[in-house]
Amino acid sequence: MVVRRRGAARLARTARLAEIDGECARWEAQFERERQDVASGAASRVETVKDLAAEKPWESLGHWFQAVRRAAVGGGFDPRLGLQAAGTGMNEAVGVDGGFAVPMQYAPGIEKTMYTVGEILSRVDVRSIDGNAITYNVLNETSRADGSRRGAVAGYWVDEGVAPTASSIKLAKMELKLRKVAALGYMTDELQEDASALSGELESAFVEELTFKTEDAIYRGGGTTQPIGFLNGPCLVTVSKETGQAADTILTTNLSKMWARLPARSKKQAVWLINVDCEPQLDELTLPSGTAGLQPRFVDYDSEGLLRIKGRPVIAVEYAAGIGDLGDIALADLSQYRLIRKASGVQTASSIHVRFTQGENTFRAIYRVDGQPVPRAAITPFKGSATLSPFVILEAR
Numbered sequence: 001m002v003v004r005r006r007g008a009a010r011l012a013r014t015a016r017l018a019e020i021d022g023e024c025a026r027w028e029a030q031f032e033r034e035r036q037d038v039a040s041g042a043a044s045r046v047e048t049v050k051d052l053a054a055e056k057p058w059e060s061l062g063h064w065f066q067a068v069r070r071a072a073v074g075g076g077f078d079p080r081l082g083l084q085a086a087g088t089g090m091n092e093a094v095g096v097d098g099g100f101a102v103p104m105q106y107a108p109g110i111e112k113t114m115y116t117v118g119e120i121l122s123r124v125d126v127r128s129i130d131g132n133a134i135t136y137n138v139l140n141e142t143s144r145a146d147g148s149r150r151g152a153v154a155g156y157w158v159d160e161g162v163a164p165t166a167s168s169i170k171l172a173k174m175e176l177k178l179r180k181v182a183a184l185g186y187m188t189d190e191l192q193e194d195a196s197a198l199s200g201e202l203e204s205a206f207v208e209e210l211t212f213k214t215e216d217a218i219y220r221g222g223g224t225t226q227p228i229g230f231l232n233g234p235c236l237v238t239v240s241k242e243t244g245q246a247a248d249t250i251l252t253t254n255l256s257k258m259w260a261r262l263p264a265r266s267k268k269q270a271v272w273l274i275n276v277d278c279e280p281q282l283d284e285l286t287l288p289s290g291t292a293g294l295q296p297r298f299v300d301y302d303s304e305g306l307l308r309i310k311g312r313p314v315i316a317v318e319y320a321a322g323i324g325d326l327g328d329i330a331l332a333d334l335s336q337y338r339l340i341r342k343a344s345g346v347q348t349a350s351s352i353h354v355r356f357t358q359g360e361n362t363f364r365a366i367y368r369v370d371g372q373p374v375p376r377a378a379i380t381p382f383k384g385s386a387t388l389s390p391f392v393i394l395e396a397r
Helices: 002-040 061-072 079-084 107-117 195-220 252-260 276-283
Strands: 125-129 133-139 171-177 179-188 237-239 271-274 286-288 294-297 299-301 307-309 312-316 329-332 337-342 347-351 360-373 391-394
Touching (some): 061 079, 171 337, 171 360, 252 329, 252 391, 276 307
Parallel strands (some): 237 391, 271 312
Antiparallel strands (some): 179 360, 286 294, 329 391, 337 360
């Protein structure tokens, strides 16, 4: 056993030495070509990089990417890379799988932009963690009937000197473990010549893709390698379609019944999430008023021209199913969705080697999140039998 281990270690060292020898040979050939160019009078450029270690490290994200590329192709090493370099396969000047981790002063900027862009992400309950998993204790409340509130709390009217029956709350565990969502992008050499254009283009691409994938998972995630979406949550309430209702239609009655299944405390912060194809039908919804004809629209527009139903915003999202399919319209109190994220935020890196022959740099962003609805089940009200939930959808039609 010891002999085999030593043999494996010897082979690994031999392979590494061969790799280093090959790298040295390539650089010696490069140096020889440059020497011949100088001797023949051919134009050459030597770039001197100013030492800005004592100053603000980077003017913009684009300047940082330009410095990474210069270092990788032998165009001059910026000392500022050494201050914040965290190798992902590339050393300070050369590397087959090179890259420098993004300076921390720019990574938070990407994450902040993502949360202001996402209509869903900006409304969920977000918590930051340092580890990779966390367990929350949540109330195991499934009914508001006597003896069930807060899980099992019961109050009693009693005579003087008579003690009430003891009761207590019931808890359930909600376990969340960080999942990984990643975005990959390429930038041409030409685009990198303009630092500001590069910075804006890169951030826009990463923001859009990370936002899309995370919000789609919040809406309909399956929970195996991604968050549990509210469409698959244990507390989801599905309102039945009307008898004889035509396919791919939305009726005022559908929306009224959905609103009735939302708990009172969620009505002030819930939003309607719809597929954009639903909007034309929503525009036509009215309330019948007997022989007096039709009352004003069931839906309305606010002073900014934004659609509302029952006074709550209507938001068209790409994640909603096509009209008539399950999930084409949802009424959601997103504050009842718990999302955890890695405290370090978005992690980004770059490499020139993946698409070197195409003249492109590869930039990658990784974001670690997980989430699920907080309620463990739909709630049976104190009076009445129709269950309530902060997440309500309409049956397929």
